[in-house]
Amino acid sequence: MIKIAIDAMGGDFAPDEIVKGVEMARDRYPELEFQLYGTESKVKPLIQKSDRITLIATTDEIEMGEEPVKAMKNKPDSSMVRAATAVKNGEADAFFSAGNTGAILASAIFIVGRMRGVERPALASAFPSFGGQHDDFVFMDLGANAENKPSHLYQYGILGSFYAESVLGISNPRVRLLNNGGEEDKGDEVHKAAHQLMKDTDAFNFLGNVEAREIMDGTADVVVADGFSGNATLKAIEGTALTMLDQLKQSIKSSGLRGILGALLLKPAFKSLKSKLDFNEKGGAVVLGVKAPVVKTHGSAKADAVANSMGQIQTMVQEDLAGKTAAFIKENADKLKVKKSAK
Structure with a gap:
């Protein structure tokens, strides 16, 4: 089973549309398991059927307008930080959020981890x-x-x-x-x-x-x-x-x-x-240059976009995109470097 750690509180329509999208994905993709990180009182009532869905209670949320790195450091029990940490600890294979873009990137770089040789991961x-x-x-x-x-x-x-x-x-x-x-x-x-x-x-x-x-x-x-x-x-x-x-x-x-x-x-x-x-049909944007799949979808994403992103993540994990990217970077280390004067 592929396990996806999900920030249930990130996005304009969270947690409602996030949970709906996850349940759509659960019915569509039998090889996926979902870890929902979020405020229990807000998320639990929305889950219609708990098959392959685990709720991990958190006590904090990172808002859209917060300063990314500061929010990540000051809110260790936020849904976003806990989901990213699950990937770092090997408890999940990928991290998904529709929340604060800067905070997602900070979590991807400082928690999931930047690949050696990549100066600045980016959204693609x-x-x-x-x-x-x-x-x-x-x-x-x-x-x-x-x-x-x-x-x-x-x-x-x-x-x-x-x-x-x-x-x-x-x-x-x-x-x-x-x-x-x-x-x-x-x-x-x-x-x-x-x-x-x-x-x-x-x-x-x-x-x-x-x-x-x-x-x-x-x-x-x-x-x-x-x-x-x-x-x-x-x-x-x-x-x-x-x-x-x-x-x-x-x-x-x-x-x-x-x-x-x-x-x-x-x-x-x-x-x-x-x-x-x-x-929304394309799924989310991928953070390229980090050690595990990290996908960020629109802050205004609805359930369809969330479900499509889950399918996108399944393909990324099955194809070992992160592993292949790391191998590619290692093989092309000389090409990735540029002269200091050109930086």
């Missing part, structure tokens, strides 16, 4: 791609680090390429750097330096900069970003997709019988597009 996720050879591409960092050095972005190119190959099955993935223009001299000093590091390496297949408006056009298999830009781009795309789908629905309703009949004919196409743009 599969993102929908249109017009290319593959359905998805890897996008990282999605908000784990508000500031990055050029060497961090360079390492993301290596880690992202490995993830694209091992998880998405993409051979020789094309890597691009998110920037405010396609030209080599665009961006601030960090991005200019990162571009040169990527351009001069043979560690991955670098094809230059990419603008935010082009990342879903199928021109890249890995898009590397600093955490601030990556998170802002992610939320802008998600918000635009939701708004456009809602406006399309409203336009159809207001167009009378002809519009409704046309929409019925196009229903399969609309359903396919909605499915591809629904980021």
Whole structure:
């Protein structure tokens, strides 16, 4: 059995949607066991059936607005810290939360443990791609680090390429750097330096900069970003997709019988597009560069997203993604290092 330690109190709709999602996953994935860490009086009444679900009572919660490292240190009996500690102690195989992103990253690095050779772990996720050879591409960092050095972005190119190959099955993935223009001299000093590091390496297949408006056009298999830009781009795309789908629905309703009949004919196409743009279908974002699977889903995640993340974690554990990543990092230690002057 694969055991997943879950922060039941993290997220905008916790613990209700977390518990619902876990029960959906329990019925869907018979090889999973779930450890729910949370306030007993809030979580226990929500559990409909306790098969393969264990509630571990905690006395504290880390709120969304708290300073991450301080909260982690000051709240050792919080649901997030206890869940991460279970992974560290070998009591669980993976850690999941929809809570405070910074606190999740701090727990992943300082409790679960950073892999030797990785300067700064990052959040990576599969993102929908249109017009290319593959359905998805890897996008990282999605908000784990508000500031990055050029060497961090360079390492993301290596880690992202490995993830694209091992998880998405993409051979020789094309890597691009998110920037405010396609030209080599665009961006601030960090991005200019990162571009040169990527351009001069043979560690991955670098094809230059990419603008935010082009990342879903199928021109890249890995898009590397600093955490601030990556998170802002992610939320802008998600918000635009939701708004456009809602406006399309409203336009159809207001167009009378002809519009409704046309929409019925196009229903399969609309359903396919909605499915591809629904980021909840992809599961959560993975913290790459730590010793065990750590997955963070949206703070606004509902039960479906939680359940899908459980399936994602099952695949990660079964495929030993953390072990393979560690072996890859060890084998490519020289490529991961950059000159101190370039950092």
